[in-house]
Amino acid sequence: MIAFVVSRGLAARRFMMEVILLGMILVIALVTPHFLSVENLLNILQNISLQGVIAFGMTMVIVAGEIDLSVSSTVAVSGVVTALVTGKLAKAGILPKESAVLVGMAAAIALAAVVGLVNGIARVRFKIPTFIATLAMMNVVYGIAGTLTKGFPITTLPIWFNHLGAGHLFNIIPVPAMILLVVFLLVYGLMTDTTFGRAIYAVGGNEESARLSGINVGLVKVVVMVLVQILAAVGGILVSSQVMSGSHTFGKGYELNVIAAVIIGGTSLNGGSGKPWGTLVGLIFLGVIINAMILLDVSEFIQYVVKGAIILFAVLLNSIQQTRR
Amino acid sequence: MNVIEAHGVRKQYPGTLALKGLTLQFESGKVHALIGKNGSGKSTLVKILSRAIDPTQGKVFLNGEDVSSCTPAEAFRRGIATVYQELSLIQDLSVAENIFMGRLPKKGIRIDWELTYRRAEELIRSMNVEVSPRARIAELSVWQCQIVEILKAMSYHPKVLLLDEPTSSLAVAEARRLFDFIRELTKRDVIVIFISHRLHELWEVADTCTVLRDGELIGTVTMKDASYNDVLRMMFGEVELKVREGRKTVSDEVVLEVKGLTRGKKFHGIDLQLHKGEVLGIAGMLGSGRTELLRAIFGADRFDAGEIRIGGRKIRSPSPRMMKRAGVALAPEDRKKDGLNHIMSVNDNLTLSALERIAPRFLWIDRMRESSLVARQIVDLAIKVSDKNMPVSSLSGGNQQKVVVGKWLNAEPRVMFFDEPSRGIDVHAKQQIFQIIRQQADRGISSIMISSELEELLDVCDRILIMRNGALVGEHRSDELGAEELYLQCMGGTAT
Numbered sequence: 126m127i128a129f130v131v132s133r134g135l136a137a138r139r140f141m142m143e144v145i146l147l148g149m150i151l152v153i154a155l156v157t158p159h160f161l162s163v164e165n166l167l168n169i170l171q172n173i174s175l176q177g178v179i180a181f182g183m184t185m186v187i188v189a190g191e192i193d194l195s196v197s198s199t200v201a202v203s204g205v206v207t208a209l210v211t212g213k214l215a216k217a218g219i220l221p222k223e224s225a226v227l228v229g230m231a232a233a234i235a236l237a238a239v240v241g242l243v244n245g246i247a248r249v250r251f252k253i254p255t256f257i258a259t260l261a262m263m264n265v266v267y268g269i270a271g272t273l274t275k276g277f278p279i280t281t282l283p284i285w286f287n288h289l290g291a292g293h294l295f296n297i298i299p300v301p302a303m304i305l306l307v308v309f310l311l312v313y314g315l316m317t318d319t320t321f322g323r324a325i326y327a328v329g330g331n332e333e334s335a336r337l338s339g340i341n342v343g344l345v346k347v348v349v350m351v352l353v354q355i356l357a358a359v360g361g362i363l364v365s366s367q368v369m370s371g372s373h374t375f376g377k378g379y380e381l382n383v384i385a386a387v388i389i390g391g392t393s394l395n396g397g398s399g400k401p402w403g404t405l406v407g408l409i410f411l412g413v414i415i416n417a418m419i420l421l422d423v424s425e426f427i428q429y430v431v432k433g434a435i436i437l438f439a440v441l442l443n444s445i446q447q448t449r450r
Numbered sequence: 451m452n453v454i455e456a457h458g459v460r461k462q463y464p465g466t467l468a469l470k471g472l473t474l475q476f477e478s479g480k481v482h483a484l485i486g487k488n489g490s491g492k493s494t495l496v497k498i499l500s501r502a503i504d505p506t507q508g509k510v511f512l513n514g515e516d517v518s519s520c521t522p523a524e525a526f527r528r529g530i531a532t533v534y535q536e537l538s539l540i541q542d543l544s545v546a547e548n549i550f551m552g553r554l555p556k557k558g559i560r561i562d563w564e565l566t567y568r569r570a571e572e573l574i575r576s577m578n579v580e581v582s583p584r585a586r587i588a589e590l591s592v593w594q595c596q597i598v599e600i601l602k603a604m605s606y607h608p609k610v611l612l613l614d615e616p617t618s619s620l621a622v623a624e625a626r627r628l629f630d631f632i633r634e635l636t637k638r639d640v641i642v643i644f645i646s647h648r649l650h651e652l653w654e655v656a657d658t659c660t661v662l663r664d665g666e667l668i669g670t671v672t673m674k675d676a677s678y679n680d681v682l683r684m685m686f687g688e689v690e691l692k693v694r695e696g697r698k699t700v701s702d703e704v705v706l707e708v709k710g711l712t713r714g715k716k717f718h719g720i721d722l723q724l725h726k727g728e729v730l731g732i733a734g735m736l737g738s739g740r741t742e743l744l745r746a747i748f749g750a751d752r753f754d755a756g757e758i759r760i761g762g763r764k765i766r767s768p769s770p771r772m773m774k775r776a777g778v779a780l781a782p783e784d785r786k787k788d789g790l791n792h793i794m795s796v797n798d799n800l801t802l803s804a805l806e807r808i809a810p811r812f813l814w815i816d817r818m819r820e821s822s823l824v825a826r827q828i829v830d831l832a833i834k835v836s837d838k839n840m841p842v843s844s845l846s847g848g849n850q851q852k853v854v855v856g857k858w859l860n861a862e863p864r865v866m867f868f869d870e871p872s873r874g875i876d877v878h879a880k881q882q883i884f885q886i887i888r889q890q891a892d893r894g895i896s897s898i899m900i901s902s903e904l905e906e907l908l909d910v911c912d913r914i915l916i917m918r919n920g921a922l923v924g925e926h927r928s929d930e931l932g933a934e935e936l937y938l939q940c941m942g943g944t945a946t
Contacts, residue, residue, distance in 0.1 A: 319813040320805035327802055330793040337750055337788050338803040338857070339774030397793040 142391060142403065146410050153417045160420060167299060173386075173412035174301035175290075175367075176379055177405075179360045180386045181312040182353030184404045186255075187387055188316070189349045190329035190396025191248060195259040196383060198266035199240060199357035200376025203233035204365025205270045205279060212281030222283040234358045240266060241354030245347030255350070263380070270373035278370040290366030301363050308356065313401045325349060330397025385432070386411050389439040411435070452478040452513055452609040452641055454499065454530075459508035461494050461665075468494040470665040471508065478609070481632060481642045483656035483673070485649070487685055487876040491665040493614075496645060500532040500612055501525035512609065529609030533599045533616065539587045546570035546583040549602045573605055578634050592736075593624035597631055610641045617648060621736035621902045623941055629655040649681060649877065650905060661685055686878065700728040700912055704762075705896050706778070706865050708747060711756030716742040717920040720756065724865060729887060729897045731911030731928065733904050733940050739920040740900045741783055744867045748780040749773045760865070774803060779858035781851070783869040783900075789854040792843040796835050799842045799853050800824045804860035827856030831886060848879025855886060866890065868899040872906055884910045904936045916940055 154161045179196050186193050210229035215222045240262060247258040292300040316322035327335040328345045336342050360379070365371045390407030392399025414435065418428050455475040461468040469491045476482045486492040497503045499510060501522045509518040517525055539548045546566050547554065555565040570583035579597055587595060596616050603611055613632070617625040625648075632655055635642050644656055652659055653673050661668040661684040668684045706724040711717065717739035724730050734740045746753040749768030758765045760776045770780070782788035790799055801808050801820055808820040824838055831852040835845060842853055851871060858866060868887065872880040887897055887910055901907050907914050908928050916924035916939050924939055 318815055320809040320815060321813050323798065323802070323805060323815070326794060326798070327791055330791040331787075333788050334791050335802070337748075337770050337780060337782060339771045339861070340802070340805070341771055397791070 142389065142406050142410070146406060146413070149410075150413060153413065153420075157417065157420045160417065165416070165420075167297070167302075169409075169412045169416045170302040170305075171299040172416070173408045174299065174305040175360050175363050176382050176386070177305045177408045178301075178308050178363070179353065179357045179379065180383045180404050180408055181308050181401055182349075182356035183383050183387050184390070184392055184399055184401055185312065185316065185325055185349045186353045187384070187392050187394065188329045188396060188399045189325045189346055190332065191255040191346060191350065192384070193241075193244060193255065193259045193350060193353050193357075194380045195240065195244065195262040195266055196353060196357035196360075197376040197379040198263045198270060199237050199354055200361035200364055200379055201371075201373045202266050202270040202273070203237060203358040203361030204368075204371035204375050205273050205373060206233040206236055206371070207362055207365055208279035208282055208371030209273055211283070212279060215281065222281065223285060226283050226286050230362050233362060234355055237354040237358035237361075238351050241351035242347065244354070245350035248350065249343040249346050267373060274371065274373050276373075278368075278372040280370040282365070282369050282371075286366050287369055288366075290363040290368075304359070304363065308359070309401060309405055316401055321345070321348070326397055328396075381436070382411065382432075385436045385439065388436065388443060391443075393443055394440065407439075452529075452639055453511075454513075454610050454641055455511045456495070456499065457509045457511065459495070459498055459505045459510070461491070461498065461503070462506040468665055469498075469505070472662075472665075472667050474660060474667055474670070476610075476641050476643055476660075478639045478641045479636055480657040481636055481644055481655055483644050483646060483652045483659040484662070485646060485652070485659060485681070485685060486662035487878050490662040490685075492645060492662050494665075495662065496532070496612055496614060496643070499610070499643070500530055502532075526606070526608075529607070530612070531603040531606060531608035531610065532612040532614065533596075533603050534614050537592075537595050537599060539595055539598060541588040542586060544583065545574075545581055545585050545587065545590075545598050545601075548587060548598060549573065549583075549605055551602075573601055577601060577604065577631070579631055591624065593620050593628050596620070596628055600631070600635075604635070604640075608640060610643065611635065612643045612645070614645050616644070617646060617651060622651075622904065622937060623735055625651055626654065648903065649678065650903070652681070663687065682877070701726045705760065706747075706898075707759040707762075709757050709759075711743070711746065711753055711758070713742065713746055713751070713753040715920065717746075717917075720922055722915060722922065724896045724898060726896055727891050727894045728913065729891050729899060729911045731907035731914040732898060732900050732917050733907050733914050733936055734900075734917035735940050736902065738917045738940070740917050741869055743917070744780065744869055744898065744900060745782075747773075748778060748867060750780065750782075774861055774863075777862075777864035778867070779803070779861060779863035779865070780867040781854045781858060781869065781871055783873070785847075785850055785854055785873075790842050790850060792841065794842060795839045796828075796833070796842050796845065796853060797821075797824050797838040800827050800838075800857050801860060803857045804862075807860065807862075823860045827853075827859060830859075831856050832882065846875075846879075848875035848882070851875055851879065851883060852886075855883065859890070864895060866895060866897045868897060870901055871899065872901060872903065880906075904940065905933045908933060908936065 159165055183193065207226065207229035210232045211222055211226045214220045214225035214228060220228065244255060244259050244262055247253045248255050288300060290301055294300060294303055316325065324340050324345045327338065327340055328342050332342055361376060364375050386407035387399070387404050388394065389410050390403030392403060414431065415428065418431065453475055457473050459469055459472045472495065484492050498505050501517065501520050509516055511517065512528060512530065517528060520528065549570055550566055555562045567583050574581055574583060581594055581597060587598065590598070616628060620628065632642060632644070646652065656673050658670055658672050659676065659681060660670040661681065663685060671680065703726040704723050705726050708720055708722045711720040720743055732740045742751065745751045747758055749770050749772060758768060760778065765772065765776060791802065801823060804823060808815050808823060810816055810819065827833065828835065828838065833849050833852045833856065835849065842850060845853065871883050887899065891897060899907065899911060911928045914926050914928050915922050918940060
């Protein structure tokens with residue numbers, strides 16, 4: 126019954142998620158006065174940015190009809206590689222820490238791109254479903270990260286590096302939020318204004334018709350799998366910059382949060398439809414709820430329950446829309 | 451005798467009056483064809499008769515009893531059965547299981563298989579067909595599946611049997627076998643109402659033909675008194691049946707050459723040449739390998755041996771992408787599954803094969819160029835769409851087919867393949883599609899066309915190749931022979 130009413134509403138109103146989000150913000154603002162303070166709102170922005178960067182990559186992957194569960198491990202290994210390379214270069218006296226970290230970041234991004242390439246090739250060349258290939262890859266990469274750190278956080282990072290994840294532009298706007306905005310605009314442009322974006326939708330919506338239209342289906346899939354990994358590396362660099370260390374324990378559970386934001390944003394798990402704007406709304410939605418629960422002192426375990434329930438509900442809405450089509 | 455009647459049936463949909471007050475009746479012992487182009491109201495009428503929808507006004511009577519307020523399930527119990535186009539059989543179960551689905555005879559809690567098969571056997575024998583009750587549906591051909599569907603409906607002893615386009619996916623020879631079976635039904639006390647797009651076949655199966663146009667009853671004629679043109683005129687009003695203008699001479703320039711193309715048991719040793727501006731037909735029964743051949747040339751499927759040359763240049767390991775670049779296009783057989791992206795809009799579908807053309811600067815879509823390509827096809831092909839941003843799934847079958855053709859024309863091909871371009875679209879749209887093919891030919895674009903309706907090939911093509919059991923066995927200029935002869939050649943017989 127509820128599902129029916131909701132689905133009716135969905136069909137009628139395109140901006141349902143936005144409306145729900147605003148309604149929710151209103152209620153939370155009434156219950157917890159501190160919620161609407163500038164400080165708290167920027168805090169939310171800061172918190173969604175790290176996973177948000179990855180979510181836009183995941184939007185492309187899911188629209189293309191695939192999934193990437195290995196992003197969480199990439200977050201960990203990127204921080205580790207950045208810190209490790211910086212430390213090694215500085216110790217060997219080749220470069221000072223301050224500039225060595227740039228090489229470290231480049232190495233982390235390159236490694237992530239290789240992971241994405243392997244995921245993509247496994248899918249395209251060997252027809253392994255990305256669900257399984259990336260699940261396996263998640264373990265492989267996590268293991269690599271742990272091996273590199275030998276189990277301890279690496280802290281060989283220069284002071285300026287901290288600004289990336291924890292700095293503020295004009296002393297007010299969090300730097301990660303700016304990075305999130307840039308990534309959003311780039312992905313938005315890529316998906317709506319380029320033929321590559323068009324091809325992503327074509328491949329996800331009907332792979333065979335895309336192939337018979339002369340679209341390079343394999344290339345599209347490999348590229349989106351690489352892009353999401355690169356964005357996961359950016360996320361990982363931001364995380365390690367906030368904490369000023371690299372550790373294999375970072376990023377745990379990110380994949381679910383990221384996928385949740387994408388689905389709440391209305392992207393279909395069947396591929397072929399979804400928008401970066403929706404993902405932005407989904408990110409804010411999750412960010413606001415988690416923030417409200419923290420302000421309201423809800424226990425951490427209840428937070429898990431709520432988050433899981435929201436994801437299930439979002440998928441439910443999604444499948445109702447599918448069957449109504 | 452059973453009689454079903456509709457009295458003053460009107461159906462108002464938001465914005466359109468689908469039926470404008472129809473009164474008609476059908477009696478048992480005959481096969482009644484119900485025809486009309488898309489939008490004539492025939493599907494609406496069928497749905498009202500089967501009680502799937504309610505009329506806005508008017509009543510339906512079965513043997514004098516008002517059944518207008520029955521639910522579909524009640525109507526079915528009272529004897530109104532419908533066999534839909536989409537086959538509802540379960541592939542992995544046997545014929546008998548499908549027929550008695552949901553009411554298999556039981557012995558205690560176990561299924562009484564012996565009785566199941568015996569009953570199925572009796573039913574099959576009483577209907578004079580040859581199907582094994584133990585055969586799995588997956589092993590049967592499409593026409594046999596249609597027969598099982600009808601057997602299933604007949605097992606409920608219906609008074610009315612509505613057949614919704616039973617032949618749309620059948621080759622002509624298969625359709626004939628189905629007709630023999632349907633004719634058999636007239637010996638029973640059942641009203642058979644037969645809906646079809648294929649005009650030619652009505653004379654073989656139906657006794658009467660009822661024509662609807664724009665929601666009105668145009669008339670009912672007995673088949674033996676009516677000519678093809680009579681029926682066509684009833685369907686369309688006064689429109690000329692487009693007969694192709696004098697055939698121009700085709701140039702000698704070979705644009706596509708295939709030598710010794712072979713793929714396992716599908717086809718072997720295929721040699722063909724396609725000339726500039728030529729429309730070449732491949733005639734063959736379902737399963738003759740014609741679709742597989744076209745798909746292999748287009749690079750959609752692999753092949754084992756042979757070579758393909760386009761404009762004299764040999765194509766190594768063809769793929770759809772490579773063939774598109776070489777100037778080849780394919781309008782596939784299964785429009786829904788292979789031809790279109792149903793989530794996407796008309797606009798996006800129309801540019802899907804021409805992405806390079808709308809992005810002159812690497813990847814970046816030039817909106818001006820995009821909308822001019824889209825607008826050109828919508829105008830040139832007369833695609834009926836109120837807003838190009840509507841999903842392509844909202845279009846009628848004929849317009850969807852035009853989108854498939856249009857999206858390839860935007861890629862500016864030299865050679866186009868049409869696999870069953872007229873499947874599931876009404877006669878009017880068919881004529882438009884054929885006209886488009888001819889117009890492209892006049893502009894120098896060559897085509898290869900496959901159709902199960904050989905009359906169409908005779909109408910559209912310059913030259914026809916005959917394919918049988920995976921090999922090309924004959925070649926004719928299309929003005930050399932008639933449809934009957936072509937059928938015989940395709941089936942492997944000789945003219946008598």
